Amino acid sequence: MTGMxxxxxxISLVGGAFFSVLVQHxxxxxxxxxxxxxxSSTFDTLDFNGAWIAIWQTKVDGRTSLDHETINITQCKxxxxxxNEARSEDNPEGGYLWTGELTIWDNKHLLGYYVARxxxxxxxxxxxFTLHYGGNLLQGGWIGCSxxxxxxxxxxxxxxTRERADEAMSRLQRSNSVIQISADE
Numbered sequence: 687m688t689g690m691x692x693x694x695x696x697i698s699l700v701g702g703a704f705f706s707v708l709v710q711h712x713x714x715x716x717x718x719x720x721x722x723x724x725x726s727s728t729f730d731t732l733d734f735n736g737a738w739i740a741i742w743q744t745k746v747d748g749r750t751s752l753d754h755e756t757i758n759i760t761q762c763k764x765x766x767x768x769x770n771e772a773r774s775e776d777n778p779e780g781g782y783l784w785t786g787e788l789t790i791w792d793n794k795h796l797l798g799y800y801v802a803r804x805x806x807x808x809x810x811x812x813x814x815f816t817l818h819y820g821g822n823l824l825q826g827g828w829i830g831c832s833x834x835x836x837x838x839x840x841x842x843x844x845x846x847t848r849e850r851a852d853e854a855m856s857r858l859q860r861s862n863s864v865i866q867i868s869a870d871e
Contacts, residue, residue, distance in 0.1 A: 756771045765787065787799060
């Protein structure tokens with residue numbers, strides 16, 4: 687290889703890398719997540735990290751159950767990574783260990799999924815929550831497969847304290863805003 691061919695090869699590699707960086711920068715600047723972060727600083731001011739109390743409306747052996755769980759949340763900008771610390775004591779038969787993820791949209795709507803962490807449990811599904819303006823309460827629901835079958839759906843709340851979670855679920859039940867759960871009989 688001559689010196690000229692080596693120089694052309696080096697210039698081509700450097701030029702290609704530079705072009706690749708420019709294209710990636712352009713794509714990143716257009717992504718929804720980047721645009722959302724630019725429009726709001728909420729991701730920097732809201733702190734979801736730590737233990738939250740969740741209440742899930744579910745069904746086991748045809749019986750409706752309200753299951754309390756401690757959820758551990760780790761936040762990375764507008765993404766929340768969740769997992770329960772133990773099976774719900776309210777539902778030892780149908781409870782299971784799970785992990786999930788939520789993405790915050792428009793500083794109010796949280797959409798995500800959950801999957802069982804136990805190999806013999808097939809439960810999985812999706813979440814939808816809205817964020818209370820105070821930043822310490824999530825209200826919404828889930829749909830997916832559960833102990834009694836699939837598809838099923840139920841209401842859910844998450845709060846920093848058990849009292850706040852119980853209060854929110856009671857309010858949902860009194861207002862008939864609770865999602866009606868069903869399973870194939």
